[in-house]
Amino acid sequence: MGCRVTKSNQVQLKPCDRGNISVPAAATAMRAALLIQRWYRQYVARLEMRRRCTWNIFQSIEYSGQQDHIKLYNFFSYLMDHFSSANSQRNLVSQMFGESDPFQDAEWEKHFCYKDIEVPDVYTGPHLSFPLTISSVTELVDAFKNKQKLHARYVLQLLGKTWTLLRLMPNISHVCTCKHKEITICGDLHGHLEDLLLIFYKNGFPSAEAPYVFNGDFVDRGKESMEILLVLFAFLLLYPHDVHLNRGNHEDHIVNLRYGFTKEVLGKYQVHGKMILKLLQKIFSWLPLATVIDQKVLILHGGISDKTDLNVITKLDRHRFVSALRPLKRRGAWATRKEADDDFGSGRRRVQSLTHGAPLRLRQELQRHSVHSESGRTGRSVEEELRERRRLAGLSLPSDSDSAEDLEADTVEWKQIVDILWSDPMSQNGCVPNEVRGGGCYWGPDVTQEVLDRHKLQLLIRSHECKQEGYEFCHNGRVLTIFSASNYYDVGSNRGAYIRLGPDLIPHFKQFQASRSTRELTLRQSVGRTERSAFQALRMQLFAHKSALIREFQEYDPQCTGLISVKHWAVAVEKVLCLGLPWRVLRSQLVNSSTQDGTLNYQDWVSQLSVIQPNTEIANTSLLETLYKHHSNLESIFRMIDTDHSGLISFEEFHQTWKLLSSHLQTDISDKAISDLAESIDFNKDGSIDINEFMEAFRLVEHRRAEMEAPPPSPE
Amino acid sequence: MADKYNAENIITETQKRISNAFDVFDHESNKTVDVREIGTIIRSLGCFPSETDLHDIIAELEEEEPTGFVRYEKFLPTMTKILLERKFRPITEDLLLQAFEVLDQQKKGHLEPEELTKYLTQEGEPFTQEEIDEMLSAAVDPDKNVILYKDFVSMMTFDDTR
Numbered sequence: 001m002g003c004r005v006t007k008s009n010q011v012q013l014k015p016c017d018r019g020n021i022s023v024p025a026a027a028t029a030m031r032a033a034l035l036i037q038r039w040y041r042q043y044v045a046r047l048e049m050r051r052r053c054t055w056n057i058f059q060s061i062e063y064s065g066q067q068d069h070i071k072l073y074n075f076f077s078y079l080m081d082h083f084s085s086a087n088s089q090r091n092l093v094s095q096m097f098g099e100s101d102p103f104q105d106a107e108w109e110k111h112f113c114y115k116d117i118e119v120p121d122v123y124t125g126p127h128l129s130f131p132l133t134i135s136s137v138t139e140l141v142d143a144f145k146n147k148q149k150l151h152a153r154y155v156l157q158l159l160g161k162t163w164t165l166l167r168l169m170p171n172i173s174h175v176c177t178c179k180h181k182e183i184t185i186c187g188d189l190h191g192h193l194e195d196l197l198l199i200f201y202k203n204g205f206p207s208a209e210a211p212y213v214f215n216g217d218f219v220d221r222g223k224e225s226m227e228i229l230l231v232l233f234a235f236l237l238l239y240p241h242d243v244h245l246n247r248g249n250h251e252d253h254i255v256n257l258r259y260g261f262t263k264e265v266l267g268k269y270q271v272h273g274k275m276i277l278k279l280l281q282k283i284f285s286w287l288p289l290a291t292v293i294d295q296k297v298l299i300l301h302g303g304i305s306d307k308t309d310l311n312v313i314t315k316l317d318r319h320r321f322v323s324a325l326r327p328l329k330r331r332g333a334w335a336t337r338k339e340a341d342d343d344f345g346s347g348r349r350r351v352q353s354l355t356h357g358a359p360l361r362l363r364q365e366l367q368r369h370s371v372h373s374e375s376g377r378t379g380r381s382v383e384e385e386l387r388e389r390r391r392l393a394g395l396s397l398p399s400d401s402d403s404a405e406d407l408e409a410d411t412v413e414w415k416q417i418v419d420i421l422w423s424d425p426m427s428q429n430g431c432v433p434n435e436v437r438g439g440g441c442y443w444g445p446d447v448t449q450e451v452l453d454r455h456k457l458q459l460l461i462r463s464h465e466c467k468q469e470g471y472e473f474c475h476n477g478r479v480l481t482i483f484s485a486s487n488y489y490d491v492g493s494n495r496g497a498y499i500r501l502g503p504d505l506i507p508h509f510k511q512f513q514a515s516r517s518t519r520e521l522t523l524r525q526s527v528g529r530t531e532r533s534a535f536q537a538l539r540m541q542l543f544a545h546k547s548a549l550i551r552e553f554q555e556y557d558p559q560c561t562g563l564i565s566v567k568h569w570a571v572a573v574e575k576v577l578c579l580g581l582p583w584r585v586l587r588s589q590l591v592n593s594s595t596q597d598g599t600l601n602y603q604d605w606v607s608q609l610s611v612i613q614p615n616t617e618i619a620n621t622s623l624l625e626t627l628y629k630h631h632s633n634l635e636s637i638f639r640m641i642d643t644d645h646s647g648l649i650s651f652e653e654f655h656q657t658w659k660l661l662s663s664h665l666q667t668d669i670s671d672k673a674i675s676d677l678a679e680s681i682d683f684n685k686d687g688s689i690d691i692n693e694f695m696e697a698f699r700l701v702e703h704r705r706a707e708m709e710a711p712p713p714s715p716e
Numbered sequence: 717m718a719d720k721y722n723a724e725n726i727i728t729e730t731q732k733r734i735s736n737a738f739d740v741f742d743h744e745s746n747k748t749v750d751v752r753e754i755g756t757i758i759r760s761l762g763c764f765p766s767e768t769d770l771h772d773i774i775a776e777l778e779e780e781e782p783t784g785f786v787r788y789e790k791f792l793p794t795m796t797k798i799l800l801e802r803k804f805r806p807i808t809e810d811l812l813l814q815a816f817e818v819l820d821q822q823k824k825g826h827l828e829p830e831e832l833t834k835y836l837t838q839e840g841e842p843f844t845q846e847e848i849d850e851m852l853s854a855a856v857d858p859d860k861n862v863i864l865y866k867d868f869v870s871m872m873t874f875d876d877t878r
């Protein structure tokens with residue numbers, strides 16, 4: 001367009017160009033515009049780079065956080081195996097897992113009855129009457145938009161009807177586009193009500209003319225999981241043939257303990273929360289597992305494995321599998337797996353698209369692992385084999401039947417379900433266990449082709465992984481990930497998206513990004529904010545590994561000078577944290593002090609990493625470190641111990657928890673350290689510990705340095 | 717002797733930077749990036765190419781039969797040369813300011829959003845709607861509804877020093 005621009009970078013603006021001419025010479029104005037454009041595009045590119053790097057940080061931390069879940073899981077297995085039934089611990093633990101489920105459905109229905117729950121006159125929230133109508137559901141949505149809460153009576157009533165309905169549904173829903181124009185498919189929502197409302201705003205409510213599929217993970221992380229469920233269930237009751245809900249891996253009461261849904265429900269419904277949770281447990285187990293459109297497009301939450309067989313899935317009793325991750329119930333002794341907690345940290349990292357690092361090395365490790373599994377299986381009896389597979393799979397079998405065939409069938413079925421809910425795609429061919437998530441597998445493009453072809457399907461739509469643009473294709477366009485929770489990691493981190501699918505079965509995407517604050521922020525501000533958040537998260541990770549870091553640094557500092565080269569610093573940090581991040585590039589954001597001659601003082605650096613809230617003083621720093629490392633797991637454990645869901649645990653229980661954790665981790669936590677800790681946080685001095693207060697007290701706060709990094713004042 | 721050592725050092729450091737930047741967009745971890753990300757990568761390494769410059773570079777980097785991807789083994793030498801020769805050098809704050817002043821024909825000391833929009837979406841290598849919207853959101857003073865370009869330029873280039 002127009003005249004050719006010279007390659008010279010210098011725009012020559014002669015003095016006579018300025019001055020008294022009323023209109024600048026066309027060529028000069030064009031050159032000026034060009035310069036500004038060139039400069040601005042460079043600026044935006046740098047921001048984009050920063051955003052990408054921030055994204056990588058969040059992803060790495062999230063996946064390393066998944067390993068925490070494995071540790072928690074190991075801990076429970078440990079509990080199950082190390083305490084005999086005579087011991088009170090065992091009862092506590094089995095109570096925690098609700099293992100005894102002797103009642104029939106009819107009895108449960110009586111238990112969940114809402115009829116005796118009265119709604120007081122002072123209640124200003126929405127009232128529901130059944131059967132539901134579109135106007136009452138619209139009213140419900142509006143009420144939630146206005147931050148109102150639905151009364152427990154109506155909650156239980158709605159959930160009860162949902163449970164009844166779900167029990168009539170098959171494991172796989174078959175949908176046809178022939179009648180309808182287009183089907184809308186949404187991915188993970190994770191308690192982000194604002195995103196769901198945004199989707200309804202842009203795309204309309206579900207109806208007979210506008211069918212929807214919601215692909216799992218409705219709850220956890222976000223703060224409005226309950227409201228999302230209620231809205232989705234309400235629409236399900238209203239349009240049972242046009243609203244399809246697939247189960248996600250977060251529709252699982254054990255996962256909910258860890259990721260916030262249990263806490264949310266108990267906080268919102270203090271009297272009836274426990275009952276609501278129990279009913280939800282049943283509802284989750286009755287959620288269908290997959291949806292198929294026009295017999296060509298398969299929609300399920302996580303993914304597939306090389307063993308996936310929709311015929312098997314169609315026939316199984318899905319509700320028997322209440323949780324995919326319940327620890328083993330085993331009669332025999334604990335198997336050989338005594339691995340310490342840290343084993344899982346040794347370099348097993350997600351092979352996936354957005355992280356740095358040495359994926360080739362990891363690929364080789366994974367291949368080696370699967371080869372070992374194969375060779376390990378030879379020479380065992382069927383019984384041992386099953387036990388081994390169960391141990392690896394983590395199954396708590398609902399039936400007590402001893403017959404080998406039953407057990408085998410159960411194992412096969414269970415694996416089908418876990419694979420669907422937990423698997424992730426990888427770019428290499430093959431199918432290997434998903435060590436990071438602790439369930440399901442990584443599957444490659446060859447598996448996609450084989451499984452889809454075998455079932456005569458053309459496309460797999462799944463969710464389960466956050467994507468920066470809200471959606472992403474892989475495996476030559478045969479696998480599509482759709483994710484609908486925007487700003488998942490933090491404000492500005494990612495967009496959400498949904499799919500519209502017509503009879504031509506070609507997906508069309510709509511993206512969005514909720515959050516009022518995002519709209520008011522400029523690109524620069526939102527990138528800056530997300531970045532700060534990511535670095536804060538990184539500092540927490542570093543802090544949690546303080547001792548290991550110092551030990552590693554000392555390896556490079558035999559003369560104990562306290563100094564280490566930047567190069568060695570980067571190598572050491574990666575060795576300890578195993579996040580696969582480009583530490584040398586990140587150094588400037590993480591190391592405050594100047595590095596003369598390319599060396600830094602690591603002792604200083606480690607001690608500056610973070611400060612704790614001033615209202616607690618803990619002398620014992622290793623205890624503190626353990627606390628940070630197992631932060632989330634600790635909360636889960638406390639909540640499980642708090643069986644009456646009061647939010648309080650006694651000193652005795654607190655003490656027991658720590659002792660158990662320390663023996664499992666094979667670390668040493670003295671009784672005195674524990675009592676000191678307990679006393680220091682008994683803010684009410686009433687002999688019991690408020691779980692929320694405890695977790696709050698140890699929330700890592702931003703170092704003073706962060707204040708100095710505040711963005712410069714801007715004209716905005 | 718010292719010069720040679722330094723020269724090698726510089727090349728190694730440069731190539732490391734290039735490799736790091738490339739890796740950020742190498743989603744499949746197979747040493748390729750989508751050709752549409754090349755502009756971002758090159759710019760993030762401190763270069764200020766125009767769109768035309770980028771077109772030329774990409775033409776060099778693409779395969780004989782374009783696959784939509786650029787391989788690292790092609791990217792590295794091209795990018796190394798660009799960086800070592802310091803092509804597409806940065807636009808200084810002064811120069812940027814001058815450019816705004818040229819557009820401010822009446823010497824008001826500020827620009828109206830419509831004025832700037834007209835220039836940037838019609839002249840040179842025109843902005844897309846998204847680009848101009850984003851720039852205006854950062855540049856327009858919300859009270860006066862004008863672009864105080866001197867302040868804008870100082871603020872934006874402050875970021876460079878962080």
